Amino acid sequence: MTLAYPPQPDRDSAPWWARAGRREFAVQECDSCGTLRFPPRAFCAACRREAWHWRRIAPEGTVESWIVNHQPFVPGRRDPYLVVMARLTAVPGCLVHGNWRAARPPKHLEPVVAVFTEVEAEVTLVDWTPADV
Amino acid sequence: MTLVPKRLLELRDRTAIAGIGYTPFTKDSGVSTLTLACRAVLAALEDAGLTPDDVDGLATHRVGDSAAPSLVAPALGLDVTWHLDQFGGGSVSHAVVGQAALAVAAGVADTVVCYRAINARSEFRMGGTGRGVPVSPEVQYQAPYGLVAPAQHFALYARAHMLRYGTRPEHFGHLAVTQRANAVKNPRALMRTPITLDDYLASRWIAEPFRLLDCCLETDGACAVVVTTAERARALRRPRVLISAAAWGGGTSHLSCDDPTVTGAAALAPRLYAQAGLGPGDIDVAELYDCFTYSVIVQLEDYGFCPKGEGGPYAASGAIGPGGELPVNTHGGFLSEGYVHGLNHVAEAVSQLRGEAGDRQVPGAEVALSTAQPGYILPATSALILRRA
Numbered sequence: 080m081t082l083a084y085p086p087q088p089d090r091d092s093a094p095w096w097a098r099a100g101r102r103e104f105a106v107q108e109c110d111s112c113g114t115l116r117f118p119p120r121a122f123c124a125a126c127r128r129e130a131w132h133w134r135r136i137a138p139e140g141t142v143e144s145w146i147v148n149h150q151p152f153v154p155g156r157r158d159p160y161l162v163v164m165a166r167l168t169a170v171p172g173c174l175v176h177g178n179w180r181a182a183r184p185p186k187h188l189e190p191v192v193a194v195f196t197e198v199e200a201e202v203t204l205v206d207w208t209p210a211d212v
Numbered sequence: 213m214t215l216v217p218k219r220l221l222e223l224r225d226r227t228a229i230a231g232i233g234y235t236p237f238t239k240d241s242g243v244s245t246l247t248l249a250c251r252a253v254l255a256a257l258e259d260a261g262l263t264p265d266d267v268d269g270l271a272t273h274r275v276g277d278s279a280a281p282s283l284v285a286p287a288l289g290l291d292v293t294w295h296l297d298q299f300g301g302g303s304v305s306h307a308v309v310g311q312a313a314l315a316v317a318a319g320v321a322d323t324v325v326c327y328r329a330i331n332a333r334s335e336f337r338m339g340g341t342g343r344g345v346p347v348s349p350e351v352q353y354q355a356p357y358g359l360v361a362p363a364q365h366f367a368l369y370a371r372a373h374m375l376r377y378g379t380r381p382e383h384f385g386h387l388a389v390t391q392r393a394n395a396v397k398n399p400r401a402l403m404r405t406p407i408t409l410d411d412y413l414a415s416r417w418i419a420e421p422f423r424l425l426d427c428c429l430e431t432d433g434a435c436a437v438v439v440t441t442a443e444r445a446r447a448l449r450r451p452r453v454l455i456s457a458a459a460w461g462g463g464t465s466h467l468s469c470d471d472p473t474v475t476g477a478a479a480l481a482p483r484l485y486a487q488a489g490l491g492p493g494d495i496d497v498a499e500l501y502d503c504f505t506y507s508v509i510v511q512l513e514d515y516g517f518c519p520k521g522e523g524g525p526y527a528a529s530g531a532i533g534p535g536g537e538l539p540v541n542t543h544g545g546f547l548s549e550g551y552v553h554g555l556n557h558v559a560e561a562v563s564q565l566r567g568e569a570g571d572r573q574v575p576g577a578e579v580a581l582s583t584a585q586p587g588y589i590l591p592a593t594s595a596l597i598l599r600r601a
């Protein structure tokens with residue numbers, strides 16, 4: 080599988096993608112106030128300081144919403160596919176997206192866990208699957 | 213910090229929209245966005261009874277798809293001493309008019325024409341089909357999963373709202389049907405064939421829960437409005453429409469969007485109303501940014517017309533149709549009139565307040581709310597409250 084739109088890591092996010100490639104789900108933790116944040120960026124929005132470190136968290140969340148896509152927005156991707164919006168358990172207020180990895184549709188607020196998939200060389204995506212599977 | 217700085221309160225009703233102009237709305241204009249922009253600017257000046265020589269300011273917003281003021285000014289031989297070329301999507305559409313009003317109120321410019329020229333169907337497909345993904349840092353966490361288009365993002369928000377509050381497809385459908393009925397009465401509208409709730413429910417999936425008829429049109433066209441001082445507008449030929457409030461921002465919402473059922477408009481609305489010295493109950497007609505049906509539902513809540521979670525039933529109650537307590541998107545909106553990225557909502561509000569909206573006129577409309585994309589994906593939004601002088 081070749082992605083039409085592979086991740087384009089930038090100077091803030093490259094280390095995050097490298098950790099995902101090692102099947103590690105990490106977010107930033109502010110050195111000053113301890114606030115966790117994602118996606119990666121230099122400043123803590125709570126205390127406006129820069130110093131931070133990576134904090135490995137459990138890749139768990141709950142289902143907030145999902146779509147089943149039909150319109151051919153992505154070149155070469157015509158079959159319906161499901162994108163889920165999950166709320167990270169470890170990071171208050173943080174929503175993340177990924178494809179859905181289960182034969183059945185999601186349920187509202189159900190617990191989910193991340194699935195790391197190396198879709199092509201050096202590209203690992205983070206999808207979501209029911210925690211009870 | 214006070215809700216609204218005193219100086220901003222002093223600007224209430226000090227500026228006006230003195231003219232509006234359009235090109236035809238089509239699916240293929242056959243001309244450049246520069247041509248569209250020039251035509252709309254001249255049409256708005258003609259409407260105001262002004263000439264190009266009266267213009268000293270130009271403003272637009274765009275996403276790299278359209279003609280900049282620095283191009284339009286020489287193309288029309290305008291001697292522009294103030295301009296604004298705002299990068300941004302629909303969330304900044306009304307901020308452009310607000311910035312023009314500030315420039316005029318400050319005396320930096322006398323007459324600013326705000327325009328938006330767009331070939332959103334024939335050149336740069338705004339809906340996202342058949343073009344690349346936007347360049348912005350957050351996109352890397354979305355596009356690899358096939359999440360690339362506004363319809364998909366708003367569908368995610370819409371389902372979150374459905375799951376939490378019981379909002380139903382029929383609520384979205386009622387909105388689409390009502391706006392189409394409005395467009396039937398609007399000679400400018402692209403879509404003038406009435407639809408039923410069954411038509412809505414039978415329309416094909418785009419991204420569940422959104423069907424085709426949840427989505428706005430992709431349109432070629434341009435729209436322009438002339439902003440000047442209230443005093444100067446008094447001498448011009450059109451009924452005066454005053455800018456009572458112009459606000460932008462979206463609060464301190466989390467970058468990763470902590471509540472998908474609330475928009476930046478919830479933070480903006482109290483400031484906007486305070487600027488105007490009015491509340492939701494004073495609004496006679498509302499032109500609410502309707503990139504999708506759900507966008508209107510959530511704004512009915514976030515601008516205070518009904519409690520959180522009740523936007524769907526409120527929309528389906530008849531309140532937003534002709535003769536309802538809050539007629540919404542009287543021109544048919546982006547869903548049925550056409551999509552000019554925010555500015556055609558401003559122009560329709562002006563038509564309503566002038567009492568010149570023909571068959572779709574809201575009787576006695578004195579105060580209008582017009583809004584931008586309500587602050588989804590990123591929290592900032594913008595809005596105007598306009599008043600008949």
Ligand SMILES: [Zn+2]
Pocket residue numbers: 109110111112113114123124125126127128
């Ligand atoms: Zn901090």
